[in-house]
Amino acid sequence: MYRFLALLGVALFFAVAVRAQTVDPLPSWNEGKSKQAMTRFVKTVTTADSPQFVPAAERIAVFDNDGTLWSEQPVYFQLAFALDRVKTLAPQHPEWQEQQPFKAVLEDDMKTVAAGGQKALLELIMTTHAGNTTEEFAQIVKEWIGTAKHPKTGRLYTKMVYQPMLELLAYLRANGFKTFIVSGGGIEFMRPWVERIYAVPPEQVVGSSIKTRFELRDGKPVLARLPEIDFIDDKEGKPVAINQYIGRRPIFAFGNSDGDLQMLQWATAGSGVRFGGIVHHTDAEREWAYDRDSSIGRLDKALEQAQGKSWTVVDMQQEWKAIYPSQQR
Amino acid sequence: MYRFLALLGVALFFAVAVRAQTVDPLPSWNEGKSKQAMTRFVKTVTTADSPQFVPAAERIAVFDNDGTLWSEQPVYFQLAFALDRVKTLAPQHPEWQEQQPFKAVLEDDMKTVAAGGQKALLELIMTTHAGNTTEEFAQIVKEWIGTAKHPKTGRLYTKMVYQPMLELLAYLRANGFKTFIVSGGGIEFMRPWVERIYAVPPEQVVGSSIKTRFELRDGKPVLARLPEIDFIDDKEGKPVAINQYIGRRPIFAFGNSDGDLQMLQWATAGSGVRFGGIVHHTDAEREWAYDRDSSIGRLDKALEQAQGKSWTVVDMQQEWKAIYPSQQR
Numbered sequence: 001m002y003r004f005l006a007l008l009g010v011a012l013f014f015a016v017a018v019r020a021q022t023v024d025p026l027p028s029w030n031e032g033k034s035k036q037a038m039t040r041f042v043k044t045v046t047t048a049d050s051p052q053f054v055p056a057a058e059r060i061a062v063f064d065n066d067g068t069l070w071s072e073q074p075v076y077f078q079l080a081f082a083l084d085r086v087k088t089l090a091p092q093h094p095e096w097q098e099q100q101p102f103k104a105v106l107e108d109d110m111k112t113v114a115a116g117g118q119k120a121l122l123e124l125i126m127t128t129h130a131g132n133t134t135e136e137f138a139q140i141v142k143e144w145i146g147t148a149k150h151p152k153t154g155r156l157y158t159k160m161v162y163q164p165m166l167e168l169l170a171y172l173r174a175n176g177f178k179t180f181i182v183s184g185g186g187i188e189f190m191r192p193w194v195e196r197i198y199a200v201p202p203e204q205v206v207g208s209s210i211k212t213r214f215e216l217r218d219g220k221p222v223l224a225r226l227p228e229i230d231f232i233d234d235k236e237g238k239p240v241a242i243n244q245y246i247g248r249r250p251i252f253a254f255g256n257s258d259g260d261l262q263m264l265q266w267a268t269a270g271s272g273v274r275f276g277g278i279v280h281h282t283d284a285e286r287e288w289a290y291d292r293d294s295s296i297g298r299l300d301k302a303l304e305q306a307q308g309k310s311w312t313v314v315d316m317q318q319e320w321k322a323i324y325p326s327q328q329r
Numbered sequence: 330m331y332r333f334l335a336l337l338g339v340a341l342f343f344a345v346a347v348r349a350q351t352v353d354p355l356p357s358w359n360e361g362k363s364k365q366a367m368t369r370f371v372k373t374v375t376t377a378d379s380p381q382f383v384p385a386a387e388r389i390a391v392f393d394n395d396g397t398l399w400s401e402q403p404v405y406f407q408l409a410f411a412l413d414r415v416k417t418l419a420p421q422h423p424e425w426q427e428q429q430p431f432k433a434v435l436e437d438d439m440k441t442v443a444a445g446g447q448k449a450l451l452e453l454i455m456t457t458h459a460g461n462t463t464e465e466f467a468q469i470v471k472e473w474i475g476t477a478k479h480p481k482t483g484r485l486y487t488k489m490v491y492q493p494m495l496e497l498l499a500y501l502r503a504n505g506f507k508t509f510i511v512s513g514g515g516i517e518f519m520r521p522w523v524e525r526i527y528a529v530p531p532e533q534v535v536g537s538s539i540k541t542r543f544e545l546r547d548g549k550p551v552l553a554r555l556p557e558i559d560f561i562d563d564k565e566g567k568p569v570a571i572n573q574y575i576g577r578r579p580i581f582a583f584g585n586s587d588g589d590l591q592m593l594q595w596a597t598a599g600s601g602v603r604f605g606g607i608v609h610h611t612d613a614e615r616e617w618a619y620d621r622d623s624s625i626g627r628l629d630k631a632l633e634q635a636q637g638k639s640w641t642v643v644d645m646q647q648e649w650k651a652i653y654p655s656q657q658r
Binding site (some may be wrong): 209267 | 386389465472507516517520524530532533538543549552559566569574577591594595598603
């Protein structure tokens, strides 16, 4: 009886071991150069007797969000939130009927909004993102993200995250990596939902921010959101923010646009083996196709430097079996 | 034989279980109100069927550093670093022989340094903390912290961390808490050594900061440290920084001075059960005794509010069996 149990145990052990080897952690990635490069990198830094072994505490991976973890067309989803918010708030602001850029937003006249440039955009963001407390804003974001749908796909925005990237995040974490988001988007716009969607906790989210102020209201402490830019987490700002928030240089970085160029440079210039990755939007049919000439997510310099720096450029159309969750599988 | 092994296994299981119950996770704390309050709190939030159960992801604990995790007398240890640094750099700055506040530092004339007030202090900090890259500065801190000794105790500064607080940090982590430092001290002064000493990784350290700038030097990216304040993580700044860096309201906060008042208010005003703790420096013999009248680590308003808010005030002299590591045990 004892011998039988022991044999059964050995058999089970091998069955599990073999299964562990054969389950593909990245099923939505076609076999190809990107998948190979990523799995080779992870194997190299996690193999204990490898000269390139990296202790778990130093396995920091950073991901841009817009265009890297979810779509960003035809406008950044956070802008869609701001525009919806203007419409929601309009009844309390009759003056907006005659006042730009609000008038244009209420008339769905995106041409006029765009013509307002940076100044109009900033005004829209400040009006819709400030003037409340951090807890009130989180609640507003949660309600929007739980109901608003994308005009082209009809999907919830959270259903427009990339299935292959969800798998990559999970694969890295299963290999001892700590995964961070480092986005040009608003830090407090992301935090209310990224834990549920990406399994990235709020303390591992870095982004652009407006200033807040501590106040006691009727003896109750609140953080008031002020209409003043605190930090823009884009381009040269990304390595600055990575240093400020994380305090360690990532060994793995993924982006999709020139806004991620300096983050990729910073992460991959460290000592030892490094991984830099770029999502190249090449799939006009299943998602969007754009790079050098796009005003949103422009990918020009980073694409140019990718080859010399040995960054992995993912051809979305060729390498991704699925784009969004539950689309194929 | 099989039955014998099974019985042995059961016996071992119980031995381990009993031992787990009897090993005291806080051996340097005397049995008393603080130890009771902490263990009761931890039990309450970690008991799965407790109405006050808190999921592990939300078990955020924040600790001030100076005076809470290590000593801060007769001057903040970071100021001792700055003064030492002035002396190290003096040969390259002959002009300092005649220029305040440097002249006073070189002559160990602390009265004159203090008389220079905020302005002199800021000049000392900027001169000694900026003008290098983040990697160079980390190296400078590492070298200093590895060798410099405290003038009164003769100990390395890292041997002046509080043994009871090291145990508390470990106890919280063993119960699923994520421990953060939220200090008025410089974030880049702490990060090079806190992981080794407190087992708190750099990405869980929040502090005051100066600005940095991304630069390519001979094609190599660096972050240059600029002589410009970025953020002061003190008083009202602490809840602001907690929100910015962590994005979740802590359920457990520990400080020792009025600089921690707003952090304690913010953490303990959240919903559900909360813990606020204050280290009260009452031990003139083994450490220092100071509160309301101290210019360093002044504890006045926070002490006054402690009772009404049910914060736990630790009487260092009465409640701590040991102050520093390997002192008693």
